[in-house]
Amino acid sequence: MSSVSVVIPCYRYGHYLADCVSSVVDTNPGVDVRVLIIDDASPDDSADKARAIAAADPRVEVLVHEQNKRHTATYNEGLMEWADGDYCVLLSADDLLTPGALTRAVALLDANPNVGFVYGHPVHFQHPGPPPPARTDDRGTSVWPGHWWLERRFREGTGCITSPEVVVRTKLQHQVGGYDVDLPHAGDIEMWMRLAAHADVGYVRADQAYYRLHGDNMSLTDxxxxxxxxxxxxxxxxxxxxxxxxxxxxxxxxxxxxxxxxxxxxxxxxxxxxxxxxxxxxxxxxxxxxxxxxxxxxxxxxxxxxxxxxxxxxxxxxxxxxxxxxxxxxxxxxxxxxxxxxxxxxx
Incomplete structure (x- = not known):
């Protein structure tokens, strides 16, 4: 059984944690899942909520920062120092995986050793409403040469991935290194292209994650x-x-x-x-x-x-x-x- 290390950075998102963790550990049969919640010195009770979740499930661990390290350093701590499964996932505490997302992604990665990461369709939903039903039926997969996929990103000049829908081969993640601290708002775009420069890219034709839209999203809109x-x-x-x-x-x-x-x-x-x-x-x-x-x-x-x-x-x-x-x-x-x-x- 393949293993997946899921890193969940959290800063003041403790009220989302239970649903986030549940979407990882409760809906992915056939996958050995471990979760690390990293609380980045939240000023509220997020760390206590994380500890309560870990106390009830041995698959969940918690790391609490004494001082805020910001998001990029937190990402790298989890992915580069803790993740040791066959595959790894970076999942924000306010997002969710769809049912079976890891099962589908792992099946593609297991069948294609040349694939460095897999993504699928992200479903955006507006907080505080509930997420819509996910389309998780099997509509097939694709595998693209990494350089071909990377060239498309250059020609389009935009990213095509939200982030929570990605599952990465951990060995490749450690090979290419962590997120760039000098790219706080585009580090994910750079990371996917860096991975594609070294390996092929897989795509699952299904809804793979929920991305929550709310006032605290870390995005640039003005x-x-x-x-x-x-x-x-x-x-x-x-x-x-x-x-x-x-x-x-x-x-x-x-x-x-x-x-x-x-x-x-x-x-x-x-x-x-x-x-x-x-x-x-x-x-x-x-x-x-x-x-x-x-x-x-x-x-x-x-x-x-x-x-x-x-x-x-x-x-x-x-x-x-x-x-x-x-x-x-x-x-x-x-x-x-x-x-x-x-x-x-x-x-």
Whole structure:
């Protein structure tokens, strides 16, 4: 029977722990599961709740920090120092696994020694409501070459994994190392790509985890935060190339592809600010500077052509005229003709 080490970092999430641990130990037949809850010096009763769960189940252990070490150090402590099962999972205390998630992932990993990690579909649900029913019926699996999967991430410039739905081969996790402390908001993206540089990637066609949406989620949603997100993503891709570039025969191409992609993302956010009347709240200049940093020829990108039109129209009128303006990716000639006709009408 294959074994899985599940690390559950917890900071002020003690009220979620019972359901989280239950989703691991009670719904995965045929898997030898061990759980470590690491309380990162929570100021509430989270540590007491964790100890109570461990006292009732010998498969659960608890480690309590005397001082807060932050999330990345906590992740690495569990994965790199404690996890010793065949496979390992990092599961936030506010998330859940779907029934049979580990059983399905372990079956794929056992059957494919070349696969370094497995993921599936994450179900997002809004707190405090209950999670919806999970689709756990067997709809098959896929195994993709790691370099092919990694190249897709570079070409898309975004992550495709939420996080709790991932099961990693522990030997590979220890080989590639822990999470990067310099990437507090994109360390997971970098980690999946780093793993894919060394091994193939598996996918289970089922709901594998629940991701809880609530006000305390560690995400960047304001406009300044969105710029930070782009910067973190850029740093993540660059870190992968630094660490794993020697393993990738097309590293130079991937470097150019992702930097151009990130420049387009930044310019799209500037264009969207004009369309939605948010030019006073979105850091326009900083986003354009970021685009220039990523791709010095940013003025040749279709998004920049769209931005020029919006600047001519002006931020006051743009939200009202936006339905009439062609997409920023429209052909330059068509967009220019529209602008000329709009001026002639004297609107």
């Amino acid at each position: 406009y300044a935060g969105q710029l930070d997100d782009l910067r973190q993503r850029k740093a993540a891709y660059e870190a992968v190339l630094t660490r794993c570039g020697s393993l990738l025969p097309n590293a130079a191409e991937l470097d150019a592809v992702v930097h151009r992609r990130l420049a387009r993302f930044a310019l799209r956010r500037v264009v969207r600010a004009y369309d939605r009347g948010r030019t006073t709240t979105v850091p326009l200049d900083e986003l354009i500077e970021f685009a220039a940093e990523c791709w010095p020829e940013y003025r040749s990108l279709p998004e920049y052509r769209g931005l020029r039109v919006r600047r001519q129209i002006g931020p006051a009128a743009m939200p009202y005229l936006q339905p009439l303006v062609l997409s920023a990716v429209a052909h330059k000639g068509r967009e220019w003709l529209w602008w000329q006709s709009w001026k002639r009408r004297g609107i």
